[in-house]
Amino acid sequence: MTLVLQTLLDGLVLGGVFSLAAAGFSLIFGVMNVVNLTHGIFVLIGAYLAWSAQHFLGVDPLLAIPGVMAVLFAAGYAYQRTIIQSAVDRSSLLASLLVTFGVALVLRNLLVLAFGPDFKSITPSYAFTNLKLGALTLDIVRISALAASLGLIALLAFVLYRTDWGRVIRATAQQDFAAGLCGVNVRHVYGLTFGVASAFAGAAGAVIGIVLPFAPPDEGHWTMKAFAVVVLGGVGSPAGALLGGLLLGLINTFTAQFIGPAFPNAMMFLVLVLMLLVRPHGLLGSAFGGSR
Amino acid sequence: MTAIAAAPAIIGTARAQARTITFGGSIPLSGRAAETGLNVHAGYLAAVKAVNDKGGIEVGGQKYMLDLKMFDDASDPTRATTLIQQQIDQGVDFFLGSFGSNIVLPTAAITERARKPMVQAGGGSDQIFTQGYRYVFGFFPRASQQFISSVEYFKTIEPRPRTFSVIFTNDAFSRTQADGAIKDMEAAGFQLMDRYQLPETITDVSSVLNSLRAKTPDMVICTTHDQNSLLISRQMAATDTHVKLLYQTLGPQLQSYREALGRFANSIMVQIYWDERANYKDAVFGSAKGFADTYRSINPRPLAYHTAAGAACIVVYLQAMQKARSVAPAAVREALATTDVETLYGRVKFTKDGDGDPILLGPRIGQVQKGAVEIVFPTEAASAKTVYPAPKWSERS
Numbered sequence: 001m002t003l004v005l006q007t008l009l010d011g012l013v014l015g016g017v018f019s020l021a022a023a024g025f026s027l028i029f030g031v032m033n034v035v036n037l038t039h040g041i042f043v044l045i046g047a048y049l050a051w052s053a054q055h056f057l058g059v060d061p062l063l064a065i066p067g068v069m070a071v072l073f074a075a076g077y078a079y080q081r082t083i084i085q086s087a088v089d090r091s092s093l094l095a096s097l098l099v100t101f102g103v104a105l106v107l108r109n110l111l112v113l114a115f116g117p118d119f120k121s122i123t124p125s126y127a128f129t130n131l132k133l134g135a136l137t138l139d140i141v142r143i144s145a146l147a148a149s150l151g152l153i154a155l156l157a158f159v160l161y162r163t164d165w166g167r168v169i170r171a172t173a174q175q176d177f178a179a180g181l182c183g184v185n186v187r188h189v190y191g192l193t194f195g196v197a198s199a200f201a202g203a204a205g206a207v208i209g210i211v212l213p214f215a216p217p218d219e220g221h222w223t224m225k226a227f228a229v230v231v232l233g234g235v236g237s238p239a240g241a242l243l244g245g246l247l248l249g250l251i252n253t254f255t256a257q258f259i260g261p262a263f264p265n266a267m268m269f270l271v272l273v274l275m276l277l278v279r280p281h282g283l284l285g286s287a288f289g290g291s292r
Numbered sequence: 293m294t295a296i297a298a299a300p301a302i303i304g305t306a307r308a309q310a311r312t313i314t315f316g317g318s319i320p321l322s323g324r325a326a327e328t329g330l331n332v333h334a335g336y337l338a339a340v341k342a343v344n345d346k347g348g349i350e351v352g353g354q355k356y357m358l359d360l361k362m363f364d365d366a367s368d369p370t371r372a373t374t375l376i377q378q379q380i381d382q383g384v385d386f387f388l389g390s391f392g393s394n395i396v397l398p399t400a401a402i403t404e405r406a407r408k409p410m411v412q413a414g415g416g417s418d419q420i421f422t423q424g425y426r427y428v429f430g431f432f433p434r435a436s437q438q439f440i441s442s443v444e445y446f447k448t449i450e451p452r453p454r455t456f457s458v459i460f461t462n463d464a465f466s467r468t469q470a471d472g473a474i475k476d477m478e479a480a481g482f483q484l485m486d487r488y489q490l491p492e493t494i495t496d497v498s499s500v501l502n503s504l505r506a507k508t509p510d511m512v513i514c515t516t517h518d519q520n521s522l523l524i525s526r527q528m529a530a531t532d533t534h535v536k537l538l539y540q541t542l543g544p545q546l547q548s549y550r551e552a553l554g555r556f557a558n559s560i561m562v563q564i565y566w567d568e569r570a571n572y573k574d575a576v577f578g579s580a581k582g583f584a585d586t587y588r589s590i591n592p593r594p595l596a597y598h599t600a601a602g603a604a605c606i607v608v609y610l611q612a613m614q615k616a617r618s619v620a621p622a623a624v625r626e627a628l629a630t631t632d633v634e635t636l637y638g639r640v641k642f643t644k645d646g647d648g649d650p651i652l653l654g655p656r657i658g659q660v661q662k663g664a665v666e667i668v669f670p671t672e673a674a675s676a677k678t679v680y681p682a683p684k685w686s687e688r689s
Contacts, residue, residue, distance in 0.1 A: 003502060003506065006498075006502050007498075007499065007502065010496070010498035010499070010502070013498075014495070014496050014498070108322075109322060112322045112326070116330075117320075117321065117322050117323070117326030117327060117329075117330060118326070118327040118330075118548055119327060119518065119519045119522070119548065120548075121522060121526070121548075121552035123552055123553075123554065127526075127530065128526075128529045128530050128556055128685065129530070130530055130531055130532055137505070137531045137532065139498075139527065139530040139531050140530070141530055142530075212495055212523060213519050213522045213523055213526075213552065215324065215326070215327075215519065216322065216323075217322075217323045217324045217326075217367065218493075221493055221495075252495075252496060253496065253498060253499055256496075256498075256499035256500070257499035257502060257503075260489065261488050261489060261490045261491075261497070261499055261500055262462055262489040262490060262491060264491065265491050
């Protein structure tokens with residue numbers, strides 16, 4: 001029983017990180033129908049910024065999150081208004097797939113130039129402490145990561161459902177033409193959405209950085225995880241990302257514990273295939289799909 | 293020992309106009325294997341610079357300067373094979389290895405087919421040396437034989453550990469090395485408790501650690517690559533998963549690994565293939581220490597044993613060319629096959645299959661003590677005594 005509880009706990013912690021890492025990806029996919037293959041690199045940029053904050057300024061990586069989010073918000077907004085929008089205008093949404101893939105390659109190599117190819121690791125002061133609850137062992141870093149993830153996802157939900165920005169983002173996602181007729185500057189909203197999504201990707205990077213060593217080639221891994229979370233949970237809503245992420249975390253740990261540590265990826269893709277066959281919109285469906 | 297060639301000065305003084313010997317190949321300067329790829333590459337660069345700065349080498353009465361044409365394969369075997377084939381087509385005759393068995397294996401197939409020698413210090417998987425290749429030479433013993441010295445070491449520990457578990461990832465090197473470790477350990481009387489196979493890229497090992505806490509062996513052996521090793525040890529420390537001996541074949545040799553773990557890195561064991569304090573003579577650098585000094589004067593990147601191995605690849609090539617008195621690939625291959633020479637890296641001799649002699653080129657055993665790696669085995673080369681059992685994580689200082 002203890003083992004089941006420990007595995008459940010480990011799965012929830014891992015899932016929380018996956019949820020946060022996927023929230024931005026889900027938002028962009030839900031609002032703009034753009035599969036953003038740059039997502040993983042934004043996650044890593046967040047991790048590198050948090051590493052820099054700790055390494056050069058001595059700032060705790062979790063406290064650096066607001067700064068990381070601000071930088072990536074600006075970068076995401078500019079990226080959408082220039083490169084992504086241009087690709088969509090000139091060709092199709094498919095072009096954005098290719099463009100984001102290309103930009104990810106370029107950014108990955110720029111990261112190598114800026115930080116070197118060596119893996120980095122963020123070690124906060126509480127990195128090696130743990131909490132014992134009876135027979136259960138809780139790694140403080142991972143618990144902090146889970147708390148930060150849940151807090152940030154709640155913040156994203158607040159932004160989307162309780163602010164004017166969120167209202168126009170949701171309106172644009174549901175009917176961009178109608179939103180435009182109502183006076184919404186749709187292009188600006190797309191930029192805002194990309195900015196918000198990038199900011200949350202960066203925050204996820206800061207959280208991931210305290211949990212795992214990271215290096216530029218890891219970007220593909222985080223894009224893939226985000227894709228899996230979106231397929232599982234559904235597109236566009238923080239709740240979908242949260243549910244998908246937690247589910248993915250639980251699939252990972254329970255498979256590793258009770259089937260074998262070699263099989264989490266195999267099980268993840270098996271569940272993805274089943275989900276696409278049975279419920280292609282994911283568990284919570286598309287947050288904006290009903291009005292389209 | 294009489295078979296060892298004396299290490300004559302190979303820096304030439306011929307008066308004839310210099311020609312160029314080009315060494316080609318690919319190396320991970322980016323991608324997952326870049327950290328160690330850069331270390332190997334730094335060794336290649338240091339050796340070429342040292343030779344050229346001294347006026348080149350003389351082979352068969354002709355003076356040669358060295359040229360290095362290494363391209364970034366981005367840790368991608370497909371890209372590496374394309375790069376190697378291109379260089380074969382362009383007439384490159386001598387190849388240096390990439391890093392990672394998954395890259396060395398397919399690229400070696402190409403150089404072998406073209407009958408061009410490859411000397412490498414980046415691939416130890418058994419498959420590289422069991423295909424009947426004649427032109428491929430590796431500094432490391434094949435993975436299944438890399439554990440011989442480790443088992444000998446474990447037998448010397450008092451009180452003698454009895455049980456062990458193995459953690460490895462699903463890639464050619466890690467899996468083969470784990471298989472070899474289990475075979476050698478069981479043959480020596482150690483009892484295997486569990487073997488944990490992980491995906492090639494891991495984000496969490498909590499399930500493995502849960503099992504380890506429930507069923508704790510005396511020793512945990514990880515045949516994982518650097519980044520994965522760090523993740524495992526970091527999670528072990530954070531969850532207070534204690535074993536008497538944590539042994540990782542790769543990881544702790546890197547300064548970045550030790551810095552990331554801080555005091556928690558102390559007592560972790562690692563395979564070490566080279567130590568700059570060893571009393572090796574070398575034809576280009578004078579000695580192991582001479583190499584270390586030269587390297588540090590030209591490159592700020594921390595010195596790793598892969599760097600020394602990279603430099604020694606070129607030293608061995610040059611010795612073979614001088615022995616063959618030729619720069620014809622077939623003649624150099626024959627000379628390489630009978631190489632038995634002391635270099636900055638130690639005494640280099642290849643088996644008939646092309647991998648490093650498991651006794652001469654097998655790993656020494658190191659342990660992190662006070663943040664640095666100390667040699668603890670073999671005894672005659674030891675710079676410190678083993679700390680065993682390792683202190684609990686919270687008691688490490």
